[in-house]
Amino acid sequence: MTELLLARGQMAMLFAFHIIFAVAGMGMPVLMVAAEAAYRRTGKPVYQELAKRWARGTGVLFAVGAVSGTVLSFELGLLWPRFMEFSGGIIGLPFALEGFAFFAEAIFLGIYLYGWDKVSPRLHLLSGVAVAIGGILSGVFVVTANAWMNSPAGFALLDGKPVDISPLAAMFNPAWKTETAHMTLAAFAASGFAVAGIHAFMLLRDRENLFHRRALAIALWVGGVAAILLPVSGDFNARFVARHQPAKLAAMEGQFRTQRGAPLRIGGIPDVDSQTTRFAIEIPRALSLLAFHDPEAEVKGLSAFPRDEWPNPVPVHLAFQFMVASGATMSVLALLAALFAWGRREWLYHRRFLFAVAACAPLGILSVEAGWVVTELGRQPWVIHGVMRTADAVTTVGGLAIPFALFSLLYLVLGVSAVWLLRREVSASPAFPLDGGGGSEAG
Amino acid sequence: MPSLPSLLAGCILGSLMLYALLGGADFGGGVWDLLARGPRADAQRRLIARAIGPVWETNHIWLIVAIVILFTGFPSAFAAISTALFVPMTLLLVGIVLRGAAFAFHAYHLHEEHGAGRWGMLFAGASLVTPVLLGVTIGALSSGRIPADPLTFTGDTASWLAPFPFSAGLLTLSAFSYLAAVYLIMETDDPDLRSDFRSRALWAAAAVALLSVFVPVIAASGAPDFYGAFTESDWFVSVVMFYATASLGAFVSLVLSADSLARICAAAQVVLILLGWGLAQFPFLARPVITFSSSASSPSTLRLLLLLLAAGAVFLFPAIFLLMRIFKREALSGRYRETP
Numbered sequence: 001m002t003e004l005l006l007a008r009g010q011m012a013m014l015f016a017f018h019i020i021f022a023v024a025g026m027g028m029p030v031l032m033v034a035a036e037a038a039y040r041r042t043g044k045p046v047y048q049e050l051a052k053r054w055a056r057g058t059g060v061l062f063a064v065g066a067v068s069g070t071v072l073s074f075e076l077g078l079l080w081p082r083f084m085e086f087s088g089g090i091i092g093l094p095f096a097l098e099g100f101a102f103f104a105e106a107i108f109l110g111i112y113l114y115g116w117d118k119v120s121p122r123l124h125l126l127s128g129v130a131v132a133i134g135g136i137l138s139g140v141f142v143v144t145a146n147a148w149m150n151s152p153a154g155f156a157l158l159d160g161k162p163v164d165i166s167p168l169a170a171m172f173n174p175a176w177k178t179e180t181a182h183m184t185l186a187a188f189a190a191s192g193f194a195v196a197g198i199h200a201f202m203l204l205r206d207r208e209n210l211f212h213r214r215a216l217a218i219a220l221w222v223g224g225v226a227a228i229l230l231p232v233s234g235d236f237n238a239r240f241v242a243r244h245q246p247a248k249l250a251a252m253e254g255q256f257r258t259q260r261g262a263p264l265r266i267g268g269i270p271d272v273d274s275q276t277t278r279f280a281i282e283i284p285r286a287l288s289l290l291a292f293h294d295p296e297a298e299v300k301g302l303s304a305f306p307r308d309e310w311p312n313p314v315p316v317h318l319a320f321q322f323m324v325a326s327g328a329t330m331s332v333l334a335l336l337a338a339l340f341a342w343g344r345r346e347w348l349y350h351r352r353f354l355f356a357v358a359a360c361a362p363l364g365i366l367s368v369e370a371g372w373v374v375t376e377l378g379r380q381p382w383v384i385h386g387v388m389r390t391a392d393a394v395t396t397v398g399g400l401a402i403p404f405a406l407f408s409l410l411y412l413v414l415g416v417s418a419v420w421l422l423r424r425e426v427s428a429s430p431a432f433p434l435d436g437g438g439g440s441e442a443g
Numbered sequence: 444m445p446s447l448p449s450l451l452a453g454c455i456l457g458s459l460m461l462y463a464l465l466g467g468a469d470f471g472g473g474v475w476d477l478l479a480r481g482p483r484a485d486a487q488r489r490l491i492a493r494a495i496g497p498v499w500e501t502n503h504i505w506l507i508v509a510i511v512i513l514f515t516g517f518p519s520a521f522a523a524i525s526t527a528l529f530v531p532m533t534l535l536l537v538g539i540v541l542r543g544a545a546f547a548f549h550a551y552h553l554h555e556e557h558g559a560g561r562w563g564m565l566f567a568g569a570s571l572v573t574p575v576l577l578g579v580t581i582g583a584l585s586s587g588r589i590p591a592d593p594l595t596f597t598g599d600t601a602s603w604l605a606p607f608p609f610s611a612g613l614l615t616l617s618a619f620s621y622l623a624a625v626y627l628i629m630e631t632d633d634p635d636l637r638s639d640f641r642s643r644a645l646w647a648a649a650a651v652a653l654l655s656v657f658v659p660v661i662a663a664s665g666a667p668d669f670y671g672a673f674t675e676s677d678w679f680v681s682v683v684m685f686y687a688t689a690s691l692g693a694f695v696s697l698v699l700s701a702d703s704l705a706r707i708c709a710a711a712q713v714v715l716i717l718l719g720w721g722l723a724q725f726p727f728l729a730r731p732v733i734t735f736s737s738s739a740s741s742p743s744t745l746r747l748l749l750l751l752l753a754a755g756a757v758f759l760f761p762a763i764f765l766l767m768r769i770f771k772r773e774a775l776s777g778r779y780r781e782t783p
Binding site for chain 1: 496497498500501503504506507508510511512514515516517518519521522523524525526529532533535536537539540541542543544546547548551600740741743744747748751752755758759762763765766769770
């Protein structure tokens with residue numbers, strides 16, 4: 001493997017790992033605050049126990065997210081010094097803002113986790129809200145920086161160097177709104193469905209357990225609302241990509257030829273040599289309709305671009321298909337849950353529904369990963385779209401296989417350990433009777 | 444009015460000072476966890492975990508603040524430094540990850556009888572190694588071997604393998620351990636634990652004092668330009684005098700059990716070490732060629748960044764004050780309520 005591929009591989013691995021914890025850092029605090037708010041309103045200990053357990057989980061996940069995020073802030077320079085040299089002054093601002101959001105998250109999580117007996121109920125709940133806001137803002141600011149890589153703004157080029165820099169214009173780049181909205185919703189959906197799935201799994205063993213029932217309801221609320229909104233933000237993103245990054249759209253859709261009234265391909269495998277996407281179900285004109293809201297609109301194919309500016313359509317198309325499919329599955333599940341909650345509440349705890357929710361537990365996280373594959377691989381060969389190639393950004397330091405192996409091993413150990421720790425948190429179900437809030441309080 | 448780059452240089456130095464005073468002590472706590480001995484070893488470890496638990500993540504962020512100012516305000520310097528110091532910075536990251544994650548896992552187990560051991564060991568070990576790597580990285584910035592342009596950089600990733608950066612690493616480790624021991628005295632009202640940490644603080648004070656002499660001596664040959672800027676400056680005598688006074692003050696207060704005063708003196712020592720380093724290093728960010736002004740971003744970026752840091756501080760410091768008041772009130776005042 002070349003050093004460039006090793007650097008890309010390492011960065012991808014670091015991101016793929018971090019994003020799981022970053023997503024949890026955005027979504028989990030919302031669940032935890034919702035549980036505590038329910039406790040403060042109703043006084044039922046089951047909600048307090050739930051808030052405490054979700055908070056402990058958040059604590060562990062946040063810690064791993066904090067350190068793996070630190071790694072990334074350094075690795076931007078370690079692996080991509082040319083990229084940082086070019087863009088640090090342009091897009092550093094959201095990172096600085098992210099630092100403050102992250103501060104808020106850490107400060108108030110400290111108060112939340114360790115302050116149950118030390119601060120007033122009101123301050124405790126407010127701390128939880130501050131954690132949630134800090135978490136969401138951290139994510140928004142970081143994604144803003146990524147949006148700039150997709151739609152660079154706020155500078156002009158002079159002899160390959162950035163001049164006339166406007167950090168605010170860079171921050172509020174064309175892609176920032178759609179990308180951050182989609183990512184925030186995805187984080188809620190991923191956290192909500194992962195947590196709901198775990199509690200649904202526990203309910204399959206112990207259907208009457210009040211603790212898991214309440215947990216499932218809150219998690220489905222948070223994840224479900226987000227899942228229903230995700231197709232909307234996804235549509236905005238896709239239309240943005242269609243206008244600003246047509247090569248990425250072509251790779252996502254497996255579209256090789258430039259075509260009016262282009263079909264939407266469901267499934268299929270792009271074949272670069274023959275420039276066709278095989279085995280796909282084609283819906284006539286649907287892609288033109290979706291991407292440009294006009295069934296006759298022209299969709300640019302990959303062949304419209306020089307060969308050395310193509311992203312690899314195989315992983316991009318497959319990851320995109322996977323993301324859309326799992327997003328759709330979650331939406332359907334969310335709509336069903338809403339229907340049950342509205343009509344027949346007991347159906348929420350029906351075996352089949354619980355089984356479906358449990359089976360879909362990893363879908364949210366996996367689709368977040370797939371979404372990042374789409375946006376990152378879809379932007380290649382550019383690190384900054386149309387401005388800097390990834391190959392020109394990479395470090396001159398050799399032997400990159402060593403840090404790659406080192407961090408892979410480290411993260412493997414951390415990931416397995418975190419799962420092991422959290423597994424015990426769930427598997428020891430506290431016994432709350434179905435018919436009341438009182439009873440034994442496991443602690 | 445100082446220039447924009449020098450104001451931001453001051454912000455980086457300020458963040459590093461806060462990181463050393465707050466986050467540094469958390470690493471030092473890990474060192475004392477590793478060195479916990481005697482009949483109260485378990486009580487010492489519990490005290491350390493309790494002291495660090497609510498605050499370490501907040502304290503850690505000062506390092507991120509420093510890095511973000513560096514890459515936003517001085518991007519070409521960040522690129523050059525990350526290239527030349529690739530190895531120690533990568534190892535530093537591994538240390539940061541291990542320490543943080545191991546502590547979180549360790550703290551998670553604390554409400555149990557057993558199971559805390561393995562993560563505790565890893566937390567403690569990483570706490571020992573990470574400060575050394577941080578000191579090595581900072582020392583290497585002064586030793587005058589960071590090339591200006593990462594493109595002309597020819598693959599020498601070993602410039603940091605020299606006595607001066609390592610002496611700076613040892614000084615960092617001992618200063619962090621020293622701060623932790625001094626702070627930990629007042630984290631408890633148990634007289635035995637207090638005297639345990641008082642004697643540890645005295646040992647650490649001796650190590651810091653020894654290295655404070657040793658590091659400049661090595662700098663004379665290992666970082667000659669830096670050493671010259673240090674000794675020939677007009678503030679040299681006053682910084683050294685203040686430092687000597689603070690060291691002596693800390694030592695005497697520790698012997699006399701004036702723990703509160705010892706804490707102020709120890710913190711002053713660490714601030715003065717970093718101040719002396721910063722003044723001697725300025726206007727260079729990484730010697731011999733990269734200066735703050737030569738690597739600065741556009742004035743519009745610098746101005747916004749400064750504005751943002753000021754605005755952030757307005758919101759941040761009250762929040763940190765709240766955190767400290769909730770968890771450190773007793774440790775800060777030294778007064779503990781009667782326990783039944």
